[in-house]
Amino acid sequence: MMNGNHPLLEVRDLRIDYDISGAASWRRRTITVVQGVSFDIAPGETYGLVGESGSGKSTTGRAILRLADVSGGSVRFDGQDLTRLPKATPLSYRRDVQAVYQDPAASLNPRHRVGRAITETLQRHRIGDRAQRRSKAAEIFKKVGLTEEHLSRFPGQMSGGQLQRVAIARALVLEPRLIVCDEAVSALDLSTQSQIINLLKDLQADTGVSYLFITHDLGVVRHISHRVGVLRRGEIVEQGPTREIFEDPKDEYTQALLAASPASHPSGRTERRAARVRQRIEMGKA
Ligand SMILES: Nc1ncnc2c1ncn2[C@@H]1O[C@H](COP(=O)(O)OP(=O)(O)O)[C@@H](O)[C@H]1O
């Protein structure tokens, strides 16, 4: 498509309503779970969307993935309004915008070797012939810190961190421009978390991909995001460069969130304790 001066993703005044009228109901009832949400993501940028459970983070991500209907406002990707795209999402959009979720095992067939998840993704997008898909899969596995041998493993034979690498490989192999990472490291232990975060950063430096990094964990978002938006009950209460949000939060709710998150206080006792635990983990593995 095109590029120009506009951001890669432009979310403007987004509203998302859910239909909560049961099947037997004749009157339509809705609840608004996202309202007035606006933010941009530039090419090669990571935007962190944080907030408590139920604040509307995943719903926002789902709208961008076209898995939730937009009730108001607009989402533009590369200048194109998503609400104007045909109902069946075009293949090009499904290639440009990928997702990585919290539980990689859930999206992998336990009876298939994990390499197949990659080759089938390529096949669905009509990329390469059999041999080319196979070598592309080997190549992408190496890029995410796995080996060619891992291609023939079953999901049950891999650790949580390795499975998340498979999920990242599957997203990345399509050379997307945006990856929605929804709690992508939330289920991992601290040392695996930092390995995956470093991997995502390296891949971004390498490919220029953008991330919408959704998490309830402020400690995590601090280490990966260029900018952060704080979501509360479906509305962004504050957004700005990560440093500003963490060092000088203006909004009371952001301040409360930070106070409740031990990992986001670099000087706090809890963080020092967590750092010692992390160090021990690293040494134990070495
Ligand atoms: N399909 C749905 N139908 C009705 N309500 C939903 C649906 N999905 C999510 N919700 C509600 O929308 C709100 C936001 O959910 P979600 O976006 O998953 O929050 P988060 O990811 O921040 O935890 C919650 O109150 C949730 O219960």
Ligand SMILES: [Mg+2]
């Ligand atoms: Mg969620």
